[in-house]
Amino acid sequence: MPNYRYQGRDRFGKIKRGKASGATPRDVTMALREKGIAVINLTEVKETLWNRELTLERSVKSQDFVVYLRQFSTLLNAGVPVVDATSLLAEQTESPALKKALFGIETELRAGHPFSESAAKYPKIFPLLFVNMLKAGELSGNLETSLERLADYYEKQHATTQKIKSALVYPISVSIIAVAVIIFMLTFVIPRFQAMFASFNTQLPLITRMVLGTSRWMTTFWWLIMIIICALVISMYILSRQSRIHYQIDRIKLKMPIFGPLLQKAAIARFSRTLSSLLASSVPILQAVDMVGKVVGNKVIEKKLIETRVAVESGESIASSMKNSVVIPPLVTQMMAIGEQTGALDSMLAKVADFYESEVEHTTDRLKSLIEPVMILILAGIVGFIVLSVFLPMFKLYNQLG
Known part of the structure; x- marks a missing residue:
């Protein structure tokens, strides 16, 4: 525009x-x-390289988006017209990307276009799920209700994502610190002892020879290590963009011994919450399953949802089409079957989402309490091994002199 x-x-x-x-x-x-x-x-x-605004090239932070949805829902429930609410929120929001999008939507609204149609022009700001739920709300005359559901949905998604991040931050941080400490000791500390060890005129212990050899190799071929790391990062990025490789990576993630079950629970919670919200907003079942596959965040579950869509299109129920899946737990399919029989599939899926979101919360709390001492022990063991390799020759020399 x-x-x-x-x-x-x-x-x-x-x-x-x-x-x-x-x-x-x-x-x-x-x-x-x-x-x-x-x-x-x-x-x-006119857009040029110098005056082009790049704010819309980045999506809005989930926290800013949640605040916007809650405020928008509150304003509409208070009787404020959609155009005025959009104008007010455009002035108040702290996100530059969201601000620019809302000003554009305000112009579209004043020209007579529906909100969902206007928001669809900003796909990096407003996800497809948001646009379709709003469109369903506009058609049914329940835009305020759809916005409340969207606000609840994104709040729960944000809370679940934050829980998973908090569980992963500690081991990643400790791992980075451990690698930095090892590199520092091998490239700056250990080389200072090499000349001293050479003057001992005796065979050094095995672990000392191993550490000295590693230190010499790192200080000599540091450029090769950097090239290998860069090549691995670029290769992983390129491979992860391919559907088949991405599928295998997501499959491996689900089978990881500690974090696999956590990632599976988070994906099931996201799948259940999204499908529940879409069905409650009267989005057609086939369209809803399509959208869930795009936002679930795991290619293995996405593939199962594609198969489910084909089965539902041919007349099969959702629960029966997912019954024999390895990645969908029996609890989910049983609850879905009850929901389909009673005509309350959306509420049953909401209960499933509540259960798995609670499971994610408890699992992350347990993981954090377990990982902290394990990571400290690993870091202490690595540093202790390097320090021992330095002091062993000194102890050996001392015993010989004694």
Whole structure:
């Protein structure tokens, strides 16, 4: 959507300058007039490498998006029109990307376009799930209810994601510190002892020879190590972009001894919560299953959902099509079967999501209490091994002299 630089006067005659976006200059002029600004001069801003705004190239932080949804829902429930609510939130939000998108949507709304259609023009800001649930809410006349469900959904997703991140941050941080300490000792500390050990005129212990050899290799071929690391990172990135490799990586993640069950529970919670929210908003079942596959975040479960969609399209129930899956626990399929029989599939899926979100919370708490001492022991063992390799020759020399 084109951007324009405007100059105008407000109701009190004060000069106002700024930027606005719209499909045409007339749309921008009308939108500013409704804000009480009479346009004097309007110039289209041509995008160049120097003035291009890159804010929409980044998606909005989940926390900012959750706050926006909750505020939008509250304003609509209070009787504020959609256009005014959008304008108000565009002024208040702290996210530059969301601010620009909301100003663009405000212009579209004043031109008579539905909110869901306007939001669909900003796919990096408003996910497909958000757009489809809003569209269903607009068609049913329950936009406020759809927004409340979206706010609840994204709040729970944000809380679950934060729990998983908190469980992973500690081991990753300790691992980085451990690698940094080892590199420092092997490249700066150990080389200072090499000349001293050479003067002993005796065979050094095995672990000392191993550490000295590793130290010499690292200080000599450090450039080769950097090339190998860069090549591995680039290769992993390229391979992860391929569907088959991405599928295998996600499969391995689910089979990891400690974190696998946690990632599976988080994926099941996301799958259940998303499908429940979509069905409660009256999104058609086949379309809902399609969207769940795109947001579940795991290729293994996504593949199962694709197979489920084909089965449901041919007349099979969701529960029966997922019954023999390795990645979908029996509890989920049993609850889904009950929901389909009673006509309350969305509420049953919500209960499943509540259960697995609670499981994720308990599992992360247990993992954090377990991982901390294990990581400390591993770090102490590695550092102790290097320190021992330095002191063993000294003890050996001392015994010989004694």
